[in-house]
Amino acid sequence: xxxIATIKTEIKDLEAVRRACKELGLEFxxxxxxxxxxPKEGVAQQxxxxxxxxxxxxxxxxxLGLLRNASGSYDLVGxxxxxxxxxxxxxxxxxxxxxxxxxxxxGKDFGRFIQLYGAHKAxxxxxxxxxxxxxxxxxGKIQLxxxxx
Amino acid sequence: xxxxxIVIDETGQIAIEAVGFKGxxxxxxxxxxxxxxxxxxxxxxxxxxxxxxxxxxxASN
Numbered sequence: 001x002x003x004i005a006t007i008k009t010e011i012k013d014l015e016a017v018r019r020a021c022k023e024l025g026l027e028f029x030x031x032x033x034x035x036x037x038x039p040k041e042g043v044a045q046q047x048x049x050x051x052x053x054x055x056x057x058x059x060x061x062x063x064l065g066l067l068r069n070a071s072g073s074y075d076l077v078g079x080x081x082x083x084x085x086x087x088x089x090x091x092x093x094x095x096x097x098x099x100x101x102x103x104x105x106x107g108k109d110f111g112r113f114i115q116l117y118g119a120h121k122a123x124x125x126x127x128x129x130x131x132x133x134x135x136x137x138x139x140g141k142i143q144l145x146x147x148x149x
Numbered sequence: 150x151x152x153x154x155i156v157i158d159e160t161g162q163i164a165i166e167a168v169g170f171k172g173x174x175x176x177x178x179x180x181x182x183x184x185x186x187x188x189x190x191x192x193x194x195x196x197x198x199x200x201x202x203x204x205x206x207x208a209s210n
Binding site: 002003004005006007008009010012013073107109111112113114115117118119121122125126131140141142143144145146147149 | 150151152153154155156157158159160161162163164165166167168169170175176178179181182183185186187188189190191192193194195
């Protein structure tokens with residue numbers, strides 16, 4: 001019998017968050033309870049969070065927040081324009097300057113970050129059980145092949 | 150060979166498939182992983198080719 005399940009990723013494991021941040025070149029600021037972003041040009045805003053993530057910036061401080069919710073997992077909070085932008089064409093003018101690159105490394109709706117979190121979390125869980133994990137990326141998707149059970 | 154295939158798409162949605170397990174062992178193999186990763190939205194079983202049945206048919210012929 002083979003079994004297929006579809007899962008909506010929930011962010012729960014801070015070690016997996018750390019590894020995703022490292023892979024994206026982001027700074028994980030554990031226990032920092034405010035995060036800063038820019039809802040209006042020239043006007044910084046602080047938002048409450050449980051932990052913060054610093055983005056590689058050239059000229060201003062931009063952060064995401066991880067906010068613990070009622071179920072014990074974390075919601076991502078951050079700049080709405082950043083979240084919706086994938087490339088400089090559809091993003092605010094400051095996107096390229098903030099990230100120093102042409103595309104948003106976090107992905108639209110922070111999808112890339114969540115994807116990497118999922119990959120690292122699955123890897124942690126498999127390796128905890130002594131299983132072997134092989135990872136590859138194909139067509140924008142991350143594939144893990146787990147054996148050894 | 151028993152394998153668990155995990156595919157994470159660009160939105161972070163995860164598909165897990167356990168292959169090569171007998172009976173309901175596939176469900177047990179992935180249950181803990183599914184719970185650790187998030188909320189299971191959909192789940193289905195696929196019957197695999199049963200080598201035991203084919204062996205019995207050949208022996209009877």
